[in-house]
Amino acid sequence: MAHLGLIIDMKSMADNKKIDVNVNYMYVDVGGGALWGDVLKHCVSEYGLAPKSWTDYLDLTVGGTLSNAGVSGQAFRFGPQTSSVTELEVVTGNGEKIVCSNSQNSQLFFSVLGGLGQFGIITRARVLLQPAPDMVRWIRVVYSEFNDFTHDAELLITSQETFNYVEGFVFVNSDDLVTGWPSVPLNSNQSFDPTLLPKKIGPVLYYLELVLHYNNHDDPSTLNMMVEKLLGKLKYLEHFRFETNLTYMNFLLRVDHVEEAARGSGIWATPHPWLNMLISKKDIDAFNRIVLQNILKSGVNGPILTYPLLRSKWDNRSSVVLPQDEIFYLVALLRFTHTHPKESEIKQMVAQNQEVVQTCIKNGFDFKLYFPHYESTVEWKRHFGDQWERFVDRKRQFDPKAILAPGQKIFTRNHIL
Ligand SMILES: Cc1cc2nc3c(=O)[nH]c(=O)nc-3n(C[C@H](O)[C@H](O)[C@H](O)COP(=O)(O)OP(=O)(O)OC[C@H]3O[C@@H](n4cnc5c(N)ncnc54)[C@H](O)[C@@H]3O)c2cc1C
Structure with missing residues (x-):
């Protein structure tokens, strides 16, 4: 993890538990070591608000995902989590604590977002919020042809009227419990009947996972009509549509069950x-x-x-x-x-x-x-391509002694840039 170095346990920071919601301006100030799951629970249960973009699994820290991007099925609409942050507090490799944003110390702000922890430690982030729905309709539709699957996925992410969440999965055309047909249905009273699949299909199949938000007071028939309208445009296999209703919070915490098992x-x-x-x-x-x-x-x-x-x-x-x-x-x-x-x-x-x-x-x-992992500078240079010089410049400016995250082997420790 950090050979001959230090690991900073962000949970040990006194103000880490801070999750301050500003209802008027619709944002939350959170400690860099706060877990997204805690941010969700606090914002939804206390204020009925929630961040716009998520990761699939929420037991990850705010600073950790912002150092990469933070992606899930909402990113087609709102961008990664890094796109919903308006301000950061960062401790740079120079040892300075700096508040930065699009308009204040913007170089540092953009360096740190997706910066793999190379330029500073995020100690606070200001994340935009929106009203949280009560419920979601969670749907999976299956495809045997990759072209149909990608056509529909691209249609959904480029349409104005669309689902709130769009992801896609690949699964094996077999009865394997983990990777095959049984992994597709959304609850135990649904089953995947392989005898209904087209005759000539390949070794793998695909499904789109879709979610539509709604509120408890919404008219169920309006919701159903909207679902049918959106699904009506798609070319998924007949008989292979699975759906269920869930609270918004339980949907976002869905991977917790996987973790528990x-x-x-x-x-x-x-x-x-x-x-x-x-x-x-x-x-x-x-x-x-x-x-x-x-x-x-x-x-x-x-x-x-x-x-x-x-x-x-x-x-x-x-x-x-x-x-x-x-x-x-x-x-x-x-x-x-x-x-x-x-x-x-x-x-x-x-x-x-x-x-x-x-x-x-x-x-x-x-x-x-x-989440790149490379062993040599040559590979890192190829990874960054024409952004390599910019990345090096940023390192020179904010962590010239290369003391932060040396284990990634992008820069050599003690090598003065
Ligand atoms: C089970 C699981 C599911 C995941 N699902 C998704 C997903 O759906 N979408 C997605 O986008 N990502 C996903 N990830 C990846 C995740 O975004 C990264 O692993 C991220 O680094 C996790 O944050 P962490 O708090 O665990 O970081 P850690 O593992 O603690 O840290 C990783 C590195 O990030 C940097 N870092 C961490 N905290 C800070 C900070 N405060 N300031 C600066 N740098 C910091 C450091 O370089 C550190 O070495 C998943 C990871 C796991 C383990």
Whole structure:
């Protein structure tokens, strides 16, 4: 984690628990080490307000996700979490505590957003809020053809009238409990009947996961009409639509149940060699053919996410680097191991991740790693591409002795820039 260095436990900071809502200006000031789940509970239960953009799992710190981007099914509309922040308090590598925003110390503000912890420690963030709905209609619709799946996903993320949340998943065409048909239904009284699938289909299938917000006092028939109107435009497989209703809070905390079950069976605290990538739309068909339907045709023993996002919703002044196309896909291989994994099992997973990355490079795909992990400066330079000089300049300005996050091997400690 930090060889011969220090790990700062953000939970130990006295004002970390601070979650101050400003109702008039619709924002919340939160400590950098606060967990998004706590922000949600406080804002919704006390004020009926909530941040606009989330991650799928909320036991992550505010400072931690803002140092990457923070992405989930709302990002197509509101951008990543970094796009909903208007002010930060940061302790830089120079040891200065600085308040920054779009208009005040803006260089530092944009450096730190998506800055991988390289420029400063986020000790407070001001996050925009909006009214929280009471409930959500949570829907999954299945596809056998990747083209139909991407067509519909892109239609939904570019339409004015659309769902509040759009994500996509890949699953294996088999009865495997974790990666196959049984992983699709949303509750135990629904079942996936594979005999109703078209005859000629590939090794993997896809589903869109969609959510529409509503309030308790809304007329149910109006909600149903809206759902039918939006789904009516889509080309998913007949008989393969699953839906349920949930409180907004329970929907956002949905991964807690996965965590609870995984902790119970001992597979939460085992290694998770995850791979997250952002891939330009122009290469996503080839990626599907070569990687999803081939290298990963047996799944990854955990969820595979793939859904489109819009580049224009990301601020290109932040430190995040993205592929070129306006539409690009997040691809996440969220691997789980067995309870007591052998070293060979983990090595195999890591090797398969490397194979996927190498395949993308070999085929000239336009992609970036999300949560990048590289071993050498050469690889980091390639990752940042034409943003490398800007990243180095930012380091020179805010952490010239390279004391922050040296374990990422972007800069060498004690090397005066
Ligand atoms: C189970 C799980 C599910 C996830 N799901 C999603 C998802 O849906 N969407 C998504 O976008 N991401 C997701 N992530 C990834 C997540 O955004 C990153 O791992 C993020 O770094 C987590 O924050 P943390 O608080 O756990 O950071 P830590 O693991 O504690 O820190 C990671 C690094 O981030 C930097 N950092 C952390 N805190 C600060 C700070 N206050 N100031 C400056 N730098 C800091 C440091 O460099 C640190 O080394 C998930 C991660 C996990 C473990």
